Amino acid sequence: MRFRAPPPPGNRAALWYFCETTIARRTGLRLIFLNRYFHPDISATSQMLSDLAFALAGAGENVHVITSRQRYDDAAARLPARETLNGVQVQHVWTSRFGRTNLAGRALDYLSFYFTASVALARLARAGDVVIAKTDPPLISVPAAWIARRRGALLVNWLQDVFPEVAEQMGLRAAAGAPGALLRRLRGYSLHRAAVSVALGERMARRVRALPGVRHSDVAVIHNWADGEAIVPVNPAANPLRAEWGLEGRFVLAYSGNMGRAHEFDTMLGAAEALRDHAEIVFLFIGGGHYRAWIEAEAKRRSLANVVFQPYQPRERLVFSLGVADAHLTCLRPALEGLVMPSKLYAILASGRPTLHVGDTQGEVAGILDAARAGFAVASGDAAGLAARIRELAAAPALRAELGRNARTVFDAHFSQPIAIGHWKQLLAEIQKAAARNKT
Numbered sequence: 001m002r003f004r005a006p007p008p009p010g011n012r013a014a015l016w017y018f019c020e021t022t023i024a025r026r027t028g029l030r031l032i033f034l035n036r037y038f039h040p041d042i043s044a045t046s047q048m049l050s051d052l053a054f055a056l057a058g059a060g061e062n063v064h065v066i067t068s069r070q071r072y073d074d075a076a077a078r079l080p081a082r083e084t085l086n087g088v089q090v091q092h093v094w095t096s097r098f099g100r101t102n103l104a105g106r107a108l109d110y111l112s113f114y115f116t117a118s119v120a121l122a123r124l125a126r127a128g129d130v131v132i133a134k135t136d137p138p139l140i141s142v143p144a145a146w147i148a149r150r151r152g153a154l155l156v157n158w159l160q161d162v163f164p165e166v167a168e169q170m171g172l173r174a175a176a177g178a179p180g181a182l183l184r185r186l187r188g189y190s191l192h193r194a195a196v197s198v199a200l201g202e203r204m205a206r207r208v209r210a211l212p213g214v215r216h217s218d219v220a221v222i223h224n225w226a227d228g229e230a231i232v233p234v235n236p237a238a239n240p241l242r243a244e245w246g247l248e249g250r251f252v253l254a255y256s257g258n259m260g261r262a263h264e265f266d267t268m269l270g271a272a273e274a275l276r277d278h279a280e281i282v283f284l285f286i287g288g289g290h291y292r293a294w295i296e297a298e299a300k301r302r303s304l305a306n307v308v309f310q311p312y313q314p315r316e317r318l319v320f321s322l323g324v325a326d327a328h329l330t331c332l333r334p335a336l337e338g339l340v341m342p343s344k345l346y347a348i349l350a351s352g353r354p355t356l357h358v359g360d361t362q363g364e365v366a367g368i369l370d371a372a373r374a375g376f377a378v379a380s381g382d383a384a385g386l387a388a389r390i391r392e393l394a395a396a397p398a399l400r401a402e403l404g405r406n407a408r409t410v411f412d413a414h415f416s417q418p419i420a421i422g423h424w425k426q427l428l429a430e431i432q433k434a435a436a437r438n439k440t
Contacts, residue, residue: 029432031056032125032153033065034144035134036095036113039085042315043072044258044343045136045160048224055421056428057087064089066120068113070097073288073312075109093120110137118143127152128435130428133190138163139183141190149193154435156428157190157197161262162207166339170261188213195431198222203338203364220427225420226347226411230315233352233408234323241317241324245310250282251394253356254325257344259289263331267358269295270383271390272304281394283307283329286321322351326400327375327393330365331358334380338364349374349411354403356389372410374403 033053037046049065057063069092071077079092093116098105114137121144125131131148133141133155141157148155164183167175175183191197191214198220199205205221208214242248255268272283283306285295292309299307313321322328328348332340337360345365348355355375357365366377378386393400 030062030064030124030126030129031428032121032129032131033063033134034067034117034121034131034140035065036068036136036140037070037072038065038067038090041071041073042312044224045134046072047315048343049134051225051227051417052421052424053088054086055417056425059425061428063087064091064124066091066093066117066124068093068095068117070095070109091120091124093117113137114140114143118147122147122151125151125153128432129153130156130195130431130435132156132158134158135160135163138167139186139190141194142186145190145193154431155190155194156431157194159197159199159204159208160341160343162204162339163187165207166262166336169333169335169339191218194218195434196220196427198427200224200341200343201338201364204341207338222420222423222427223415224341224343224346225415225417226350228350228411228416231319231322231347231350233404234319236323236326239320239323241320245284245308245324247282247284247324249280251280251390252282252284252325253327253329253390254284254286254322255329255331256286256322256325256348258287259285259291259295261290262333262336262340263291263342264333264358264380265291265295265298265331267378267380267383267386268329268331269298269302269304269307271386272299272307273302274383274387275390276304276306278306278391278394281306281390284310284325286310287312318347319351322347322353325351325353327354327356327390329356329358331380332360332363332365334360334363341365346411346415349407349415352404352408354393354400354407356386356393358386368410372406374407374410 033049035045035049037043039046039050053063053065065088067090069079075097081092083090095112095116096108098109117140125147131144131153133144145155164175164180168180191211197208197218199208200223202221205219208219209216236242275281288311296309330342330345332342342365345355355369357369357375357377359380360366361377361379369375369377376389378389
């Protein structure tokens with residue numbers, strides 16, 4: 001893989017570049033991550049970033065994180081301005097605090113983070129550093145690319161989604177037409193300036209490589225992951241949440257995680273409606289997000305006594321909240337295939353449970369489940385087909401056990417935390433070597 005190094009400065013900047021490089025060699029190059037959330041936040045992007053940052057720091061890397069003072073589930077949280085966590089230097093910058101209740105407030109939170117995080121990055125970055133920009137908020141990679149270029153640093157885009165296409169598909173008018181074209185140009189700048197962009201799967205990598213001016217070698221694929229030591233298969237009979245949540249003796253079908261705009265829940269509710277007379281089957285929704293209130297209201301409107309809810313669970317209880325299910329549900333709008341990857345899949349595989357995926361039956365998740373024989377995919381809108389698969393699994397404990405074993409097997413082979421972090425270490429080492437070669 002070839003990497004784009006920062007252009008050599010000219011004229012009077014050459015002396016600055018030489019001094020910065022010399023200092024960097026003496027003190028150690030830094031890995032600087034940008035994301036709106038970090039530990040102790042429990043959101044998916046925060047957990048992935050926290051795992052990687054702590055692992056790199058534990059391996060002796062000089063790791064810094066620029067993040068907000070908020071938490072995903074608590075806009076009023078006030079984390080300290082600076083702290084050191086497990087060897088990671090964390091800078092929490094100020095942002096506005098309107099939260100996720102409406103798009104206008106979220107946009108203002110984004111804008112304030114763009115500004116304060118950019119100022120912090122401009123002060124911190126120096127020649128030879130590697131800046132890894134995630135995609136929360138969208139397009140934070142754009143100011144990161146400009147600052148990295150000015151400071152002689154290298155940029156890595158860690159793509160959790162492909163923006164603005166994902167926003168356009170979800171009906172956001174600001175991402176369509178002329179505004180959308182401008183956003184694409186800005187996004188294109190960050191892709192072109194990056195040493196490499198990391199996609200979460202092959203479908204996403206193909207979408208990014210198809211963008212104007214992006215070479216095949218500019219994009220790497222590293223899946224997200226789960227902690228396979230913390231999340232292990234748990235016998236339902238030994239799971240305390242079965243009794244605590246009143247689920248003993250039931251076939252539990254769980255959706256766990258963010259109920260966001262990228263997901264589609266009408267098919268699941270249609271299946272629950274079709275199975276309302278099967279008292280042994282219960283649909284369990286764990287978590288929150290944009291559609292949580294709508295799902296609750298629809299379940300009440302349709303008088304679905306077989307649909308129950310629980311809040312987000314702390315990470316230390318995740319092994320039990322995932323293990324409480326006999327099978328799991330995931331979903332993704334087909335139009336978003338290749339733009340988003342449901343990262344909850346990795347933890348489900350680690351828990352040794354089958355997955356029923358609602359979405360594109362030829363998509364990334366469907367392909368993983370089919371190749372591993374770890375579950376089934378059902379087309380969006382096919383509530384009858386989903387209900388039929390649920391009845392099949394409920395009536396076949398041997399099949400569930402086989403699919404669950406297959407799930408854990410494919411997880412251990414491809415999606416465990418050590419494997420993913422090993423890929424990241426290799427990628428970052430290659431980038432740093434390429435940068436060193438360009439300097440000599």
